Structure formats: structure tokens, C-alpha cells
Amino acid sequence: MQRQRFMLGFILSLAVLSIAVLANLPLNLGLDLRGGSQLTLQVSTTEEVPQLAPDDLDAVRRVIENRITGLGVSEAVVQTVGGTQLSVQLPGVDDPEQAERVLGNTARLEFRAQSPGSDQQFQAEFVVYEDLRRQQATAIAQDETETLKTVNASLEESRKALLGLFSEPSLTGKQVRDAYAQPEVGDQWAVVINFDGEGADAFAELTKGLAGTGRGLGIFLDDALLTAPRVDVEYAQLGITGGSTQISGGFNLDSSQDLAIQLKGGALPLPVELLETRTVGATLGKDSVQASIYAGVGGLILVLIFMILYYRLPGAIANIALVIYSIITFAVFALVPVTLTLPGIAGFILSIGMAVDANVLIFERTREELRSGKSLYRSVESGFFRAFSSILDGNITTLIACAVLFWLGTGLVKGFALTLAIGVLTSMFTAVTCSRTLLLVALTIPSLRKPELYCPDLPPMEKRRSRPAKRSPPAPND
Amino acid sequence: MFKLQVTKRSKLWWSISAGLLLASFVAMGICFSQFGAPLRLGLDFLGGTRLQLELACGDGNNQPEVCRQPIDINVVRAVLADRDLDGSSVQLLDRSSQAQDRHIVAIRSQDLSAEQRSQLVSALEEKVGEFDPAATQIDTVGPVLGQQILTSGILAIALALAGIIAYLSVRFQFDYAIFAIIALFHDVLITAGAFAWLGWLGEVEVDTLFVVALLTIIGFSVNDTVVIYDRIRETLRIREVASVEEAVDLAVDETLTRSINTTVSPLLAVVAIFLFGVSTLRFCCLSLIIGFLAGAYSSIFVASTLLAWWRKRTGFVPQVEKAEEAIAEGEMEQALES
Numbered sequence: 145m146q147r148q149r150f151m152l153g154f155i156l157s158l159a160v161l162s163i164a165v166l167a168n169l170p171l172n173l174g175l176d177l178r179g180g181s182q183l184t185l186q187v188s189t190t191e192e193v194p195q196l197a198p199d200d201l202d203a204v205r206r207v208i209e210n211r212i213t214g215l216g217v218s219e220a221v222v223q224t225v226g227g228t229q230l231s232v233q234l235p236g237v238d239d240p241e242q243a244e245r246v247l248g249n250t251a252r253l254e255f256r257a258q259s260p261g262s263d264q265q266f267q268a269e270f271v272v273y274e275d276l277r278r279q280q281a282t283a284i285a286q287d288e289t290e291t292l293k294t295v296n297a298s299l300e301e302s303r304k305a306l307l308g309l310f311s312e313p314s315l316t317g318k319q320v321r322d323a324y325a326q327p328e329v330g331d332q333w334a335v336v337i338n339f340d341g342e343g344a345d346a347f348a349e350l351t352k353g354l355a356g357t358g359r360g361l362g363i364f365l366d367d368a369l370l371t372a373p374r375v376d377v378e379y380a381q382l383g384i385t386g387g388s389t390q391i392s393g394g395f396n397l398d399s400s401q402d403l404a405i406q407l408k409g410g411a412l413p414l415p416v417e418l419l420e421t422r423t424v425g426a427t428l429g430k431d432s433v434q435a436s437i438y439a440g441v442g443g444l445i446l447v448l449i450f451m452i453l454y455y456r457l458p459g460a461i462a463n464i465a466l467v468i469y470s471i472i473t474f475a476v477f478a479l480v481p482v483t484l485t486l487p488g489i490a491g492f493i494l495s496i497g498m499a500v501d502a503n504v505l506i507f508e509r510t511r512e513e514l515r516s517g518k519s520l521y522r523s524v525e526s527g528f529f530r531a532f533s534s535i536l537d538g539n540i541t542t543l544i545a546c547a548v549l550f551w552l553g554t555g556l557v558k559g560f561a562l563t564l565a566i567g568v569l570t571s572m573f574t575a576v577t578c579s580r581t582l583l584l585v586a587l588t589i590p591s592l593r594k595p596e597l598y599c600p601d602l603p604p605m606e607k608r609r610s611r612p613a614k615r616s617p618p619a620p621n622d
Numbered sequence: 623m624f625k626l627q628v629t630k631r632s633k634l635w636w637s638i639s640a641g642l643l644l645a646s647f648v649a650m651g652i653c654f655s656q657f658g659a660p661l662r663l664g665l666d667f668l669g670g671t672r673l674q675l676e677l678a679c680g681d682g683n684n685q686p687e688v689c690r691q692p693i694d695i696n697v698v699r700a701v702l703a704d705r706d707l708d709g710s711s712v713q714l715l716d717r718s719s720q721a722q723d724r725h726i727v728a729i730r731s732q733d734l735s736a737e738q739r740s741q742l743v744s745a746l747e748e749k750v751g752e753f754d755p756a757a758t759q760i761d762t763v764g765p766v767l768g769q770q771i772l773t774s775g776i777l778a779i780a781l782a783l784a785g786i787i788a789y790l791s792v793r794f795q796f797d798y799a800i801f802a803i804i805a806l807f808h809d810v811l812i813t814a815g816a817f818a819w820l821g822w823l824g825e826v827e828v829d830t831l832f833v834v835a836l837l838t839i840i841g842f843s844v845n846d847t848v849v850i851y852d853r854i855r856e857t858l859r860i861r862e863v864a865s866v867e868e869a870v871d872l873a874v875d876e877t878l879t880r881s882i883n884t885t886v887s888p889l890l891a892v893v894a895i896f897l898f899g900v901s902t903l904r905f906c907c908l909s910l911i912i913g914f915l916a917g918a919y920s921s922i923f924v925a926s927t928l929l930a931w932w933r934k935r936t937g938f939v940p941q942v943e944k945a946e947e948a949i950a951e952g953e954m955e956q957a958l959e960s
Contacts, residue, residue, distance in 0.1 A: 181760075186764075186766070238755040238756055238758060239740070239755060239758070239760070240736075241736040241737075241739065242736075244736040245736050417764070418762070418764070419763075419764040419766065420761075420762060420763045420764060421760065421761065421762045423759060423761070424759050425676075425754070425756045426756045427756040427757050428676075428756070428757045428758070428759055431757075435898060435899050436895050436903055438898065439894040439895040439897070439898040440891055440895055442894045443890045443891030443892065443893065443894030443895065444891055446891075446894070447887045447888075447890050447891065450887065450890070451887075454883065486831060486902075486903065486906075487830075487831065487834040490834055491834075491838070493838075493888065493891055493892070494838045494841055494842065494888070496888070496891070497842065497884070497887060497891075498841075500884065500887040500888070501845065501880075501884040504880050505849065505880055505884075508879055508880045512876065533852055534848065534849045534852040534853070537790075537793055537852055538844070538845035538848045538849060539845075540789060541786050541789055541790065541841075541844045542841045544782065544786055544789055545782040545785065545786060545837070545841055547785075548778055548781045548782040549778050551778075552774055552777055552778035553775065553778045554770070554771050554774055556831075556833075556834060557775065557778065557834060557837065560834050560837060560838075561837075564841065
């Protein structure tokens with residue numbers, strides 16, 4: 145009895161903990177449920193880059209992230225999928241037309257010289273630009289859609305104004321061979337850019353013209369200014385030669401790495417091709433959640449009623465266990481975190497079916513034991529004991545299938561496999577431990593210790609006792 | 623207790639299954655000759671663009687004029703023909719099964735670029751009425767990806783089956799595993815067959831959600847069969863039976879309530895979503911309903927009788943392993959003590 149009390153306490157605290165988790169961590173809904181666009185991009189290789197390294201894909205991802213920031217979508221997520229694909233999720237986007245147009249291009253990195261006599265204008269515009277960028281970052285972080293829209297509009301203006309202060313590109317990303325961050329003194333970092341032969345000459349020419357003039361060397365990615373370093377006067381004679389340059393001043397580790405990866409991404413001539421777009425309107429997503437959740441919950445309530453009508457007291461206890469099961473499962477979904485999509489919900493429904501099945505198996509066994517003349521306590525115990533191998537086999541076969549599907553399947557199928565696996569693992573615990581403990585605790589309450597609460601139409605005791613010999617162990621005193 | 627005695631009428635159960643499977647194969651054959659695949663494959667596997675647009679009607683009283691009547695499918699077709707998209711399929715859908723309004727138009731066409739698509743939408747808005755951007759659904763799938771989804775899906779299913787066979791062979795015996803897999807194929811084929819009929823007669827296409835539904839059915843089917851097999855094994859091990867058939871009959875009868883209850887419970891949820899959920903989920907739920915029913919049927923009537931038939935044919939004689947019974951009881955006692 146001590147043990148049951150302990151288990152009961154454990155289960156209850158687990159349930160409370162799960163509720164706390166759910167209250168604090170929102171469930172992650174997939175775009176098919178809350179509306180938005182999902183784009184899958186294929187990064188192709190070219191003659192210059194015959195093999196995609198993980199670094200290359202990261203660089204392309206950074207470029208894509210830049211462009212999305214430009215689109216002004218909050219909460220956008222860009223992930224690399226497999227070795228060659230990027231998945232872009234744009235919540236709340238009804239028509240991905242703009243995104244499709246912007247994302248499907250190869251990045252453009254350009255080096256431009258600042259036009260003579262534009263110093264003051266540049267200083268003013270640059271301050272505005274930096275300020276707007278900070279505002280944009282805040283708006284995205286705080287998810288203020290309206291602010292973001294206005295900021296993005298001004299930013300677009302500012303970008304154009306800045307672009308107008310620079311000459312035509314003298315050098316492009318094609319001539320950049322590599323870019324990386326390098327430590328300088330102390331916390332200071334610098335970004336090193338290496339050019340190819342053609343690029344080295346063009347860069348020397350470009351810097352020769354700019355050295356000592358105070359005008360900046362504008363580095364633009366997709367027409368947006370990344371940085372505009374000045375060239376020291378000592379290079380006025382020859383320009384920066386040797387095919388390598390170093391941008392320093394004001395970088396820390398993070399900012400230098402970020403700039404390097406952007407430069408690298410801009411330099412990669414990797415064509416990005418749109419493989420797939422899936423858009424679900426916001427209300428459509430919401431409608432499908434609501435209607436289907438109402439219907440699903442309605443169906444589950446029917447299951448709960450059915451359990452009580454058919455299995456009586458154990459049914460009622462199984463229902464409590466099922467509710468605890470659902471709470472724990474959802475808490476695990478929130479913790480992992482699992483992105484819930486329609487297939488994910490299908491996986492969850494199947495796992496509920498299996499949790500119900502586990503209880504049904506146990507109670508059917510309990511009834512058989514009762515009919516064969518065993519005491520109530522013993523029937524319940526052996527019901528759990530004997531049903532266990534069936535439950536185990538059923539669940540393990542399902543888990544095997546889940547493992548394979550998770551390992552090999554694509555997006556939607558993966559979601560299904562994950563929720564089903566979590567559901568099955570949780571149900572192994574709740575069906576076996578939770579229902580059992582609750583039922584055994586119920587057995588200690590005298591008014592609940594009536595066999596007819598467990599099985600209707602039970603033949604009277606004498607008759608059952610006189611049945612051909614099955615061992616009828618004495619009821620233990622608990 | 624109700625006595626079904628499944629093995630007495632094995633031939634009848636097999637004929638029913640054979641009939642259903644034959645009907646499935648016929649429909650899949652027809653689909654294959656018409657669409658080049660055993661099912662009418664949807665966008666997800668073939669690639670192309672699918673647009674689902676809903677008239678912006680709102681709930682208020684001052685609905686625009688166009689909301690009084692259903693969308694005219696011929697107008698939509700004419701707009702498509704203007705842009706050389708004659709080959710596209712057009713369907714009108716209802717916003718819900720309660721409101722039979724035909725205010726939603728779904729168009730399946732070849733792969734459209736972002737520009738082509740928005741031009742098409744504005745042309746449609748001009749002729750049909752304004753659409754609600756928050757209720758649109760746009761899917762574009764490149765042909766490469768569709769192929770990729772299909773192959774990785776098939777590979778995953780094949781490996782999952784191999785894993786299940788291996789596990790069941792260890793836990794039970796090899797013949798159990800094989801018949802469980804046969805029952806599983808039975809369920810999947812009947813569900814696919816039903817969708818081949820729907821595809822041929824009702825233009826229903828299968829998508830990734832259908833694959834997910836098939837996976838669910840596979841999981842359910844194996845679980846269902848395993849429980850009955852578990853009982854057959856136990857009966858053969860610890861009870862005095864004259865033949866395999868008797869053991870199978872007993873096992874099936876004793877697990878019958880469980881088999882029915884276990885099938886009914888998820889069906890309650892799925893039928894509710896089928897009736898009241900959104901249209902996107904309707905066919906996914908229908909496939910689950912068919913699959914669950916087929917799964918219950920195959921576990922109770924087919925997997926069990928096939929096993930009985932096979933064991934009898936190979937000259938298996940049931941022997942009660944008294945020792946095992948004692949061990950089984952002993953195990954239980956021990957577990958109860960602890």
C-alpha cells in the first residue's frame with residue numbers, strides 16, 4: 145500500500161508538472177495549422193562549386209535569412225534540410241509571391257566606390273540606415289508587425305538612397321575566393337577577404353582610387369550595404385595589392401564572423417531553386433484547427449463515455465488515466481519541442497487509440513479472471529500482468545515502424561513518426577502504471593470493492609467457485 | 623459467451639477478402655491505364671500548382687452580390703482557357719458540409735511562377751469576385767521533389783515492414799510474422815483500392831496525408847493482429863486443445879470484445895472529424911475509417927484463419943506445455959509478491 149501511495153503521489157506531481165509546462169511553454173503549431181507559407185529551396189552545385197560543403201549551405205542560409213529580414217516577416221525560420229535543401233517558414237504570409245521572387249535568386253555581392261563629394265550625405269544617410277536597422281531588429285524581436293512594415297518601407301528608401309551614393313560595381317562576388325574572421329589584438333577581430341587573380345587587380349585599382357580620400361568602399365549584398373570601410377592613405381600609390389585585404393575596426397568575434405559568412409554567401413555563385421511552396425491562409429489554418437479539434441475532442445468524449453458505460457469503474461479510472469496521458473504527452477510535445485502538424489495530430493490520435501487499447505486489453509483480462517472465480521484484487525493484478533505481453537508486442541512493433549519512418553521519412557512523415565513514438569512511450573507508462581495504481585488505490589476503498597462495478601452479469605460467487613479447477617489463490621490482505 | 627468459431631467458415635472469410643482485393647485490383651488497374659499509376663496521384667507526387675480560393679463573404683449582412691450564388695465553374699474555366707491553362711482541373715468546394723455554398727474554387731494546373739499565379743488570381747477576381755486572402759491555400763511542388771517524397775516514402779515503408787517481420791519472428795515465430803504482414807497488406811490494399819475507385823469515379827487524388835493515413839493503418843493493423851496472435855500463442859501453450867483450429871477459435875472469441883472495442887474507439891474520433899472537420903481532412907479520415915474496418919476484419923477473420931490453415935497443413939500438433947504453465951503462473955506470482 146505504501147508503494148501505491150508513493151506512485152499515486154508521483155503520478156499526480158507529474159501531471160501537475162506537465163500542466164505547469166503547458167502553461168509556460170506554448171505548443172509549437174505547424175504552418176498548416178496556423179497559416180503561413182513554407183518554401184523549400186534547392187541549392188544546386190555549379191562548375192565552380194561541384195560539391196556542397198556544410199559551410200556553403202550555411203552561407204547560403206545566411207543570405208536567405210538576410211532577404212527574409214528584408215521582407216519583414218516576424219518569426220521566420222530558415223533551416224537546412226539534408227545536405228542540399230533549405231526550408232523557409234514564413235508564418236502569417238498569405239501570398240508568398242514576394243518571397244518567392246526574392247528568395248529564388250543567386251546572391252549578388254558587389255564592391256562599389258563611393259562617389260566623390262558625397263561624404264556629408266553618406267554620413268547622414270548611414271546614421272539613418274543604421275538606426276532603421278536597429279528598429280527593424282527590435283520590431284522583429286518584439287513581433288510588432290505594423291511597426292515592422294513602416295520600418296521596412298523606410299529602410300527600402302534608405303537603402304536606395306545609399307546605393308545612389310556609390311558608383312557602378314567595380315568588382316563582384318564572383319572574384320571573391322574566400323572570406324573569414326581573424327583575431328587581431330585582444331577582443332578585436334577583423335574580416336579577411338581573398339580575391340582571385342582578376343579580382344586582385346580590380347581591387348587594387350578600386351582601392352588606389354579611394355585611398356586617403358575619406359570615401360568608403362561600399363560592399364553591397366543584394367543591393368543592401370553591408371559595410372563601407374575606408375582605405376588608408378598609404379595605399380594611394382598602388383592600391384591594396386596581393387589579392388587579399390583585411391577589414392578591421394569595431395568587430396568582435398560575432399560580428400566579424402557574421403560579416404564573413406555574409407560575404408561568403410554573397411560570393412557563392414550557387415543557384416537557388418524553388419522546389420516547393422505551401423501556403424495556408426491564416427483563417428483556413430485556424431478553421432482547420434478549430435473544426436477538427438472540436439470534432440476530435442467530441443469523438444474522444446464519446447470514447448470516454450463508452451469506456452464508462454462498458455467497463456464501469458475501471459473505465460472511469462482509465463478515463464482519468466487517459467486525461468493524464470494526454471496532458472503528459474502534450475507537455476512532452478512542448479518540451480521537445482515538436483512542431484504539431486496535421487500528420488502529427490494523426491499520430492497522436494493513433495497513440496490515443498493504442499492507449500485505449502491497452503486499457504481495454506487489461507480490463508477484458510480482468511473480467512475473464514473474475515469470471516473464472518478469482519478474487520477482485522487478484523483479478524485486477526493478473527489482468528495487468530497477462531495483458532502486458534500483448535501491449536508490449538503491439539507497442540514495440542509500432543515503435544520499430546516509427547524509428548524507421550523518422551529516420552528515412554520526409555517532413556510530414558517525420559512529424560507523424562515523432563508524435564506517435566512519444567505517444568506510445570507515454571502510454572506504456574500511463575496504461576500500465578497510472579491505471580494500475582489508480583485501480584489498486586480504488587480497491588482499498590471498501591465501497592468500491594464490489595465485483596459488479598468491474599464486470600456486469602457476474603455469476604454468483606458459489607457458482608464461480610464450483611467451476612472446474614483453476615487455482616483460486618486466497619485474497620491477499622492489503 | 624458468443625461463439626464465432628472463425629475457422630469453421632474460413633472459406634467464407636477468405637472469399638470476402640478475395641472479393642474486396644479483386645475489386646481493389648480492378649480499380650487500380652483502371653487507374654493505372656488512365657493515369658499511369660495505381661491511384662490518381664495528386665500534386666504532392668506529380669508537381670504543379672494548386673490554388674484554393676474562397677470568396678470573401680464574411681459573416682455580416684452586407685455580403686457582396688457574388689455571395690448569393692455559387693461560383694460559376696464555366697467562368698473559371700474560361701479564365702483558365704484565356705491563359706492557355708485548359709488542362710487544369712477545376713473543382714468547386716463548400717465552406718463546410720453545413721453550408722452547401724460552393725464558394726471555394728480549387729484549381730490544379732501545371733507549375734506556375736509567382737507572377738503567373740498572381741496574374742491568374744487577379745483575372746479570376748475580376749470575373750468571379752473578390753477572394754479572402756486569409757482563406758487561400760497555395761501549393762506549388764516541383765516535379766523533382768514529388769519523386770523524392772515518393773521514393774523515400776516507399777523505402778521507409780519497406781524497411782519498417784522488414785523491422786516488424788524481424789521482431790515478430792523473434793517474439794513469435796516466422797509464420798506468425800508473415801501472416802501478420804499479409805493481413806497488413808490486405809488492409810493497405812483495400813484502402814488503396816477504395817481510393818482507386820474514388821479516384822476513377824470521383825476524381826479524388828491522393829496526397830502526402832494519404833501516405834500518413836496508410837502508415838497509421840499499418841500501425842493499427844499490426845497492433846490488432848499481434849494481440850490476437852499473442853492470445854493464440856498463449857492458448858496453444860497453456861490450454862488443452864485438440865487442434866490448432868480450436869485454439870484459434872478460442873483465442874479469437876475471447877479477444878472479440880477487445881477487438882471490437884479497440885476499433886470502435888478511434889473510429890469514434892475519426893468519424894467525428896470526418897463529419898464535422900474541415901474539408902482538407904475529409905479524405906484522410908475516410909481512408910482511416912476504411913483502413914480501421916479492414917484492419918479489424920483482417921485481424922479477426924483472416925490473419926487467424928490463415929495461421930490455423932497453415933499450421934494444420936504443416937502438421938503442427940498442439941502440445942500443452944505444463945511446465946510452461948507452471949512457469950507462467952509462477953512468474954505472475956512472483957510479480958505479484960514484489
